[in-house]
Amino acid sequence: MRPPRKIIGTRQTRVEFIRALRENPRDPQAWNGIVETARTGFNRPALQSFLEDALRTEPTTLARLAAGEFYSQEGNYARAVEILNAILQEQPNHVEALEKIADAHASQGNARVAEIAARILALEPDNPKGLFHLATVRLYEGRSD
Numbered sequence: 001m002r003p004p005r006k007i008i009g010t011r012q013t014r015v016e017f018i019r020a021l022r023e024n025p026r027d028p029q030a031w032n033g034i035v036e037t038a039r040t041g042f043n044r045p046a047l048q049s050f051l052e053d054a055l056r057t058e059p060t061t062l063a064r065l066a067a068g069e070f071y072s073q074e075g076n077y078a079r080a081v082e083i084l085n086a087i088l089q090e091q092p093n094h095v096e097a098l099e100k101i102a103d104a105h106a107s108q109g110n111a112r113v114a115e116i117a118a119r120i121l122a123l124e125p126d127n128p129k130g131l132f133h134l135a136t137v138r139l140y141e142g143r144s145d
Contacts, residue, residue, distance in 0.1 A: 013037055018050060025054065031062040035069045044074070061087055061094070068100050077104040095120060099129040106133055113137060 014037040020030035038047055051070055054063040064087050071080035081104050087097040102116040114137040120130030 014043075014047070021054070025058045026060055026062060028062055031066045035066050038066075038070050038073060048074075055083070059086065061091070061097075065096060065100065068097070068104070072100065072104050072107065075107075077108045080104045093123055095123055095127065098123075099127070102129060102133045106136065 013033065017030045017033040017037065020027050021034070024030070034047070034051075038044070047070065051063070051067040054060075055067055064083050068080045068084040068087075071077070071083065081101055084097045084101040084104070087094050088101070091097070098116055098120045102113050102120065105113040105116060113133050117130045117133035117137065120127050121134060124130065
């Protein structure tokens with residue numbers, strides 16, 4: 001049973017999501033819940049430990065996406081990029097991983113964001129994140145095309 005949306009972010013909600021992931025490490029709803037509750041700041045060291053354990057024992061794409069998001073929120077963009085690159089090594093066209101890695105690169109001011117935005121747009125020409133990052137790069141370059 002999933003907690004109601006109104007209580008997402010509470011400590012108990014995170015415990016329920018972790019319990020669900022222990023039962024089924026491929027539960028996308030629970031992974032999304034973990035990412036959402038991570039934004040609240042509740043016991044981040046315990047969440048980091050849980051995510052690192054998941055990466056060691058069952059490094060699914062969902063676990064990697066959640067961990068990449070967590071480390072981006074922490075400002076540890078190098079770790080986020082490392083984790084997200086593991087997804088892209090296996091699935092080079094994984095759009096969500098490309099979006100998250102573009103966000104991490106943009107947060108660092110890394111020029112690779114232009115390359116990643118181009119990859120996203122080659123896969124999905126109307127992708128909002130790809131368009132945003134491309135527009136941002138062009139703005140910084142002084143271009144208006």
